[in-house]
Amino acid sequence: EQPIITGIAMQDNQTKFTLHGVEDTPGNASGILGPIGDAGIDVDVIVQNVSVSGKTDFTFTIGNSDAKKAQKILESNLIKVNYDKLIVNNEIGKVSIVGVGMRSQSGVASIAFKTLAENNINIQMISTSEIKITLVISLKDMNLAVKSLHKAFNL
Amino acid sequence: EQPIITGIAMQDNQTKFTLHGVEDTPGNASGILGPIGDAGIDVDVIVQNVSVSGKTDFTFTIGNSDAKKAQKILESNLIKVNYDKLIVNNEIGKVSIVGVGMRSQSGVASIAFKTLAENNINIQMISTSEIKITLVISLKDMNLAVKSLHKAFNL
Numbered sequence A, B: 001e002q003p004i005i006t007g008i009a010m011q012d013n014q015t016k017f018t019l020h021g022v023e024d025t026p027g028n029a030s031g032i033l034g035p036i037g038d039a040g041i042d043v044d045v046i047v048q049n050v051s052v053s054g055k056t057d058f059t060f061t062i063g064n065s066d067a068k069k070a071q072k073i074l075e076s077n078l079i080k081v082n083y084d085k086l087i088v089n090n091e092i093g094k095v096s097i098v099g100v101g102m103r104s105q106s107g108v109a110s111i112a113f114k115t116l117a118e119n120n121i122n123i124q125m126i127s128t129s130e131i132k133i134t135l136v137i138s139l140k141d142m143n144l145a146v147k148s149l150h151k152a153f154n155l
C-alpha cells in the first residue's frame, strides 16, 4: 500500500510538560492524567517511552492558555505519583506529516527525519500512527521545518 | 466535541527495539530509520521522548518476522549513530483505543490509564493521536487489557 501524504500540519502555541523519572509501575499514568483531565485541560500529544532503570519520562503537550493551571496541578495536586523533576518548555513547535496508508512508515518517516537532519533541525519527540507522524521540535526551527517538509513531499 | 470510541485494536506479534542513550543531535533519527527502511522493514510505532541529559531513547516496533534482520542492522549497519545499549523485547503487546474526536484526549486517555491501573497492568509505552491512543504492555497482560478496556468503553 503506497502512502499518500496529504499535508504538513503545524502548531506553535503549545507547552510541553515532562515528568522526568516517574516510577514505571501501574497507576502513575492514570495518576498524572486524571487530575489534568478533571481540571478540564485538553491534552494533545502524550508520549512515554520504555523505562530502562525502573523509571521513565511521561510527556504531554497542552495549549499555552492552560499551562499555568497544569503546572500548579503537577506541582501540588498529584496523588501518589512520584517523579524526580518537572520540565516545562513552551519554546516548542509541533509539526506533523499527515497522510493515509502510512502503515509501513519507515519510508515516510525516513524522508521526514532525513529532511530535518539535512536542515540541522533537532527532533525532540516522535510519536507516530498510520495517519500521522508527529514531531516536536524547537519553535525557532518551525518555519524551516514546515518549508523543507513541504518540499520533500512535493506539497 | 465528544469523542466516539469505535473499538479496541490489538497486536501481539511485534518486537520492540529500544536504542537506549542515543545522542540527541540532528541526524540520529534518520541514521537509525534509514537503514531499517532501506532493508524493506515495515515500522509500526515509533516513540521518542525528550532528552534530559543530552541523550534519549529511540524505540520502534516491527513485526516479529523482521526482528532478526532488524537486530543485525542495528548492531552493525548504522553509520555515525552512537547509542549505549540495544534493548530487544518480543514479549510485548500493542493495544489501541481507536476513535474519532479524541482531540482533547485527557478524558479518553484517563479512562484507559485508570482501567489498566485498576487491573494492575503496567503501561510500558504511550503514543497518542486524535484517532488512536496506543499503549504497549506486556504480552501476558493483553487478554485482560483488551477485556477490561472493552468493558470500560461499553464496547
Ligand SMILES: C[C@@H](O)[C@H](N)C(=O)O
Residues within 6 Å of the ligand: A022, A023, A024, A025, A026, A027, A028, A029, A030, A048, A056, A058, B117, B121, B122, B123, B124
Ligand atoms: C509510567 C506509567 O505509565 C506507568 N508505567 C503506569 O502504568 O501507569
Ligand SMILES: C[C@@H](O)[C@H](N)C(=O)O
Residues within 6 Å of the ligand: A117, A121, A122, A123, A124, B022, B023, B024, B025, B026, B027, B028, B029, B030, B048, B056, B058
Ligand atoms: C534522537 C534523534 O531523534 C535526534 N534528536 C535527531 O534529530 O535525529
